[in-house]
Amino acid sequence: MLTLTLALLAAAFLPSVIRGDHPPFEVYRELGVGVLFVVAGLLGWTRRPASGVGKLLTVAGLVWLLARALVWAGTNAVVFSAGLVLVLLPIAFLAHLAVGFPSGQVSAPFERFVVVSSYLVIIAGVAFLDLSGCPDCPRNLLAIPAEEGMGRWLRAAALGATLGAIIAFCAVLVRHWRRGSPAARRVLAPVLPTALLYAAVSAANILSELGAPVGLGRQWLWVEDVAILAVPVAFLGGLLRSRLARYGVGELVVELGSAVGGELRSAVSRALGDPSVEIAYWVRDLDGYIDADGRHLQLPGDEPTRAVTVITRAGERIGALVHDPALREEPGLLDAVCAAAGLAMENERLHAEVLARLEEVSASRSRIVEAADAERRRVERNLHDGAQQRLVTLSLALTMARSRLAKETTPAGEPAGSQVGELLSDAAEELVQALRELRELGRGIHPAILTEEGLDAAIQSLTERSPVPVEISGHAGAPLPQPVEAAAYYVVSEALANVVKYANASMVKVAVDRCERGLRVEVADDGLGGAVARPGSGLEGLGDRVAALDGRLVVDSPPGQGTRVTAEIPCG
């Protein structure tokens, strides 16, 4: 393409520059416009191959250069006339481009009409070109003499049609702008004013040719030059404003491909220029979508405010982007982002799936703890209503037996069965012991006071049983969810038990506080320290229990400086 351009440049400009037929400024202007078109076109073409804009712009530039080459080639009238046809054709290309910008496609019937009309009026215009400023030029074979009646009318009609096409063109552009989404406007912004300016200048020229006093004076000719030079720059600017061009597919792939965790969303969001973008991962097992955190996601139907683009990889659906519908205006960008994101999403999707599993596991873990607590309560209730009552009944029976025995006397008036009485007495003593053990066992399994009187009372009750003096500060206050209270209770219980067993402490402080996240309990002693949550230890079990509630258990126990067990449990 570059070679072709250079060849055309050489063909077009070397002869006239060498011959000095044309003023250098004019030569450089024409050269600059053509080269600008080609450069902008090539840039657009490489950055956005899917869009027709780059191609059209390049072709327009080449045609522009070719036309100059033909027109300036010399003396052959056929070549000259063919060149004339092509001289103005790029302007029709530009109209085509502007109407189809940024996709390069023109689909609406009226817009097609406007584009086709532009081509027609431009070609027709060749017949009425005013070549009076170039006396040395070869003859325009297509010229229709405009001095006579018929020719005059035809010329007026052609100019009128051109004017109409310009007005329709402007209307289409303004309509694009007014209806355009933010994304479309972002791209259109540089194109619209330059295209309108050029259209206005052209319209003014035509009006003046028709005899209206609106033509630009000679001192304003530079406006036309600026307008035509600005057009390719504007298209280039528009393309560069298009996210894709600014980003480059390669960079996109690199950035998106290396995105991990939540970065993918922000990378995609940056690439698309849409802060609202959401990424949904398809999970075949669930037959549905989840987000990056593993939560179920219901995709919106196609609505005016949200649009969904499904992402596939190797023919399989792997996810979807939920985005601003304005991005539909840049299908190439969406496609590129989807393709690049697909790579990362495969990883991200696995990550999200793992998170979803993790959430399931964590939910089932807390269900297990709850079930275990319920089971503990049930066992305690059964002990209370079953074994304990039976033993109490037995103890009553023993008492009755002893009291009956005590009343009986032998015929000699001696107390009867004193040995049996002693045995019964021993049995009763054993029974009292058994009942006491059973009571403490039941209490260890599940303290009834926790359910009946709440956490504060249960902790108070724990401290009453501690052989090491305990100071309690703060309180849990209003009832908390049962699993939270149970976890807090067992933390204090286990920590106090450890203090008694290992710490050799002279006192313990228990602090209970409602914190921002939920409940915080802390048991701190002034003992030996050096405690660790060994595998299988009570502390480890407590850590698991607290973690099942999304809480945190910290054991801080530097040797010689006491032990501080802290649990923070969110309240759901």
Add this chain to the structure above:
Amino acid sequence: MRVILADDASLVRQGIARLLEDAGFEIVAQLPDAVGLLSSVEALRPDVVIVDIRMPPTHTTEGLEAALDIKNRHPTVGLLVLSQHLESRYAMKLFGEGRPGVGYLLKERVGDLVEFTDAVRRVGSGGSALDPEMTRLLLDRRANRDPIEALSPREREVLGMIAEGRSNQAIGDRLCLNAKTVESHVRSIFIKLGLLPEPEDHRRVLAVLALLRAG
């Protein structure tokens, strides 16, 4: 003495009833729950109501609540609450600001004929009763700023027995002390706990409260 008995464990209830009848009490009603307790009390005017703390329908503390309700409406009726849980909080609720004629016993205490019938009699005649295991727990409990700490070991022992509801005579018998020594211990305890000169009976209940509240 006329007694109403409320316990959902029927074997235990019947056992207690027979035991008390054998010991000369009159069981005027037996109830399996706390629902009809108040109306029975109003209809039958017993001297003592013995009630299990944990009963249907919720199996938590409705026995205690029913008992307090009765006590508030009929302060002269003695209340003996039986519990399978050794929890000072329930005893504190029961004793309130120093209610006379209330008692808190572990349920297994019914197996100790003398202890149990003594407690029923005391509560029925406006005295108090606190399970010995509870007093032991309270005395063993160690905490800062505990007025109990100011007592000598012997005084603590005596305080425990006062809290259990025993008379000076009984305390003297138990500890092998003469009446004068017991009396001087009791006086010293009252002073150390800051119990103002009040009727002796009331001071004894207040001593229970002091023990319950310490710590």
